[in-house]
Amino acid sequence: MRFRWRLVGLTAGALLPVALFSAATLSRLAAGEREANRQRLVADARTLAEGVDRETTATFRALQALGGSERLERGDLDGFREDAVRVLRTQPTWHAVILARPDGLRLLDTRRTSVAATAPPRDPRSLAEAVGTGEPVLGDVFTGPDGALLVAARLPLMHRGRVRHVLSALIPAEALRDLVRVPGTGENPWIRTLVDRSGTVVARSRSPERFVGQPASPRFLEAARAGGEGVYRDTNLDGGRSYVAFGHSARAGWTAAVVAPVDMLDGATRRSVLTIAALGAAVLLVSAGGAFLAAGRFNRAIASAAASAEALARGARPRVEAEGIAEVARLGEALERSADLLAARERERDQHLAVAEAARAEAEAASRTKDEFLAMLGHELRNPLSPIVTALELQDLGGSGGTREHAVIRRQVDHLVRLVDDLLDVSRITRGKVELQPERIEVRSFVARAVEMATPLVEERSHRLTVDVPEGLAVVGDPHRLAQVVANLLTNAARYTPPRGHIGVRAALRGAEVELAVRDDGRGLAPELRSRIFEPFVQAPQGQDRPQGGLGIGLALVRSLVELHxxxxxACSEGPGKGSTFVVELPAAPRAPAASPPAPRPAAAAAAAPLRILVVDDNEDAAELLADVLAHAGHEVRVAGDGGRGLELAVRFRPDVALLDIGLPVLDGYELAVQLRRRLGEAAPVVIGVSGYGQPNDRARSAAAGFRHHFVKPADLEALLAAVAAAGRERGRAPATEERA
Incomplete structure (x- = not known):
């Protein structure tokens, strides 16, 4: 939003509370005025009802005076008739005087000289009420014999506690018009109305010929019967929207109503409110217009500041036209100082960028060098380990592997293999190159494998190992990696626990997780070490003799592999000398489906036929020892020390399987595999890699070159022999005859 409109909005916002307060005040004043008008209507209705009561009281007093006539006491009806006629002449609003018995039979009617004694009363309800209560009663409007609308004022005459006669004065409805006349001159839109107890209009100030004698509106009757007095809005009998106020006469029981048009009562107030609202809106518009015009100067100053800021962003010198506004002038000065500062910072930035770029290039080079070094380290360490492990296997096969020296070499070689694996695993995890092979696995199975891996060290240090892992606990994970996790924890516990210590492994289900804990009573952990124990190359302090050994990467591998799962x-410990506990929590596997009945085992196949196997490895010891193992398994083996000699030998020997190293002189293993397929065609052997290179990219390249398997030195000989046998079954043909040069 542009500043000009923001200033207009600010002005409007500043005036808006005043406008709202004024509107609320006007609303309350208008509401008060409306309420006062309504109360005036109610007061007028009450006054009209009181007027009815006064007229009713005067009528009853005249009837009481007439009822005290001595002639009536003596039963002289003719003489009493003369008294009634005389009183009738003094009451201009009376139409007639009637004397009747309590049962309604007339004894005297001033309108006639003789009366039919059996003529029933025209308003029997009021007669019955006067007789029943003994009190004067003003009846409801009724139609007389001559068609005139009349009202009977009935006075019961008592004799010895009983009603002897009922004296009635008949009053024409027209005679009540003076009661409802609206004061003033000219046409007044107010309407005053009298309604009897039966709900019939008795008198009305406007259009009496249409409404007198007619029932009042249902809405009016409902409101009048609900309360003593009140006011409501309604559509009157004339069809206009009006306020209707009503009140009840206490003596007659009639209802007095005053009707006033809504526009007449509320119009002036509404017009005043609208006028004031219009003036307020005009003030708002004038103020907003003034703010809009005044904002032009601010806009020019701000636009100049914005242009200067854009110039500063482009590297140009800012120039701000302040338009006499002090704040904008200070902004311009600040922009100029910022331009100077930015120029200096850009020079520093360029220098830092040059240094950072050099450092990044150096770090990338160091990272590449590290990766290359680790790959080469793994290759160079695995190459000598391979013949050592193969030699140990041959000693076992030959029956000479039971000596103490053989066991020592076996343990130390296994330890060295694990160190190399851990070191390369840390590198792979750091670069995100580890790929898991998850499956549903029982916790007992990988814990048992881990115990088997850690047993040599545990036995060497004479520890007591207890395992408490119930059946049925399962997780989804890589069995090899999970066994590696537990084995590293057991190895760590064995190293840092004094000889003849206690190590325990337990597992349990905790909600949706499997909790596996390795506890020992060894050296424990200091508080400052507990927070860093899972970082790479972090170890507890050791002496110069390094009795625990290790590289400090086992627990780092544990954390990384557990998080990958x-x-x-x-890690928990109460302190140095109080042992430690390492707790691993893994998501529990969902319940396994019901196991199907095991398939019948196929009959044992006959022993596989001997195969022709070509071993190509530039490490003479590794090649010869591997050939010895294969020969001991019954295969015919040839050995070559480089890729060129291996290719020549394969053409003559026609092997079924070729075990190839990768890093070969003359032709590397990848190229040799390609040349074997090219030279031998369908007679090409099944190629299996046995190499010190075991990085993921090495395995990917070997698969692309046609290698069926890729074993990392030192290879698991049992798995290697199984792969060789499977390759022989795949070829499914008898060994070929060696081709002589």
Whole structure:
């Protein structure tokens, strides 16, 4: 939003509370005025009802005076008739005087010289009420014999506690018009109305010929019967919107109503409110217009400041036209100082960028060098380990592997293999190159494998190991990696627990997670070490002799592998000398489906036929020892020390399986595999890699080159022999005859 409109909005916002307060005040004043008008209507209705009561009281007093006539007491009806006629002449609003018995039979009617004694009364209800209560009663309007609308004022005459006669004065409805006349001259829109107890209009100030004698509106009757007095809005009998106020006469029981048009009562107030509202709106518009015009100067100053800021962003010198506004002038000065500061900072930035770029290039080079070094380290360490492990296997096969020295070499070689694996695993995890092979696995199975891996160290240090893992606990994970996690924890516990210590492994289901804990009573953890124990290359302090050994990467591997499985690991210890507990939490696997009946085992196949196997490895010891193992398994083996000799030998020997190293002189293993397929065609052997290179990209390249398997030195000989046998079954043909040069 442009500043000009913001200033207009600010002005309007400043005036808006005043306008709202004024509107609320006007609304309250208008409401008060309307309420006062309504109360005036109610007071007028009350006054009209009181007028009816006064007229009614005067009528009853005249009837009481007439009822005290001595002639009536003596039963002289003719003489009493003369008294009634005389009184009738003094009451201009009376139409006739009637004397009747309590049962309604007339004894005297001033309108006639003789009366039919059996003529029934025209308003029997009021007669019955006067007789029943013994009190004067003003009846409802009724139509007389001559068609005139009349009202009977009935006075019961008592004799010895009983009603002897009922004296009635008949009053024409027209005679009540003076009661409802609206004061003033000219046509007045107010309407005053009298309604009897039966709900019939008795008198009305406007159009009496249309409404007198007619029932009042249902809405009016409902309101009048609901309360003593009140006012409501309604559509009157004339069809206009009006306020209707009503009140009840206490003596006659009639209802007095005053009707006033809504526009007449509220119009002046509404016009005043609208006038004031219009003036307020005009003030708002004038103020907003003034703010709009005044904002032009601010707009020019702000536009100049914005242009200067854009110039500053482009590297140009800012120039602000302040338009006499002090704040904008200070902004211009600040922009100029910022331009100077930015120029200096850009020079510093360029220098820092040059240094950072050099550092980044150096770090990338160091990272590449590290990766290359680790790959080469793994290759160079695995190459000598491979013949050592193969030699140990051959000693076991030959029956000479039971010596103490053989066991020592086996343990140390296994330890060295694990160190190399851990070191390369840390590198792979750091670069996000680890791929899990998840499956549903029982916790007992990978814990048992881990115990088997850690048993040599546990036995060497004479520890007591207890395992409490119930059946049925399962997780989804990579069995090899989970066994590696538990084995590293057991190895760590064995190293840092004094000889003849206690190590315990337990597992339990905790909600939706499996909790696996490795506890020991060893050296424990200091508080400052507990928070860093899972970082790479962090170890507890050791002496110069490094009795615990290790590289400080086992627990780092544990945390990384557990997190890859969606779990977490925590180290707990009460302090140095009080042992430690490592707790691994992994998501529990869903319940396994019901196992189907096991399929019948196929009959044992006959022993596989001997195969022709070509071993190509530039490590002479590794090649010869591997050939010995294969020969001991009954296969015919040839050995070559480089890729060129291996290709020549394959053409003559026609092997069924070729075990190839990757890093070969002359032709590397990848190229050799390609050349074997090219030279031998369908007679090409099944190629299996046995190499010190075991990075993911190495495995991907070997698969692309046609390698069926890729074993990392030192290879698991049992798995290697199984792969060789499977390759022989795949070829499904008898060994070929060696081709002589």
């Amino acid at each position: 969606g779990g977490r690991v925590e």
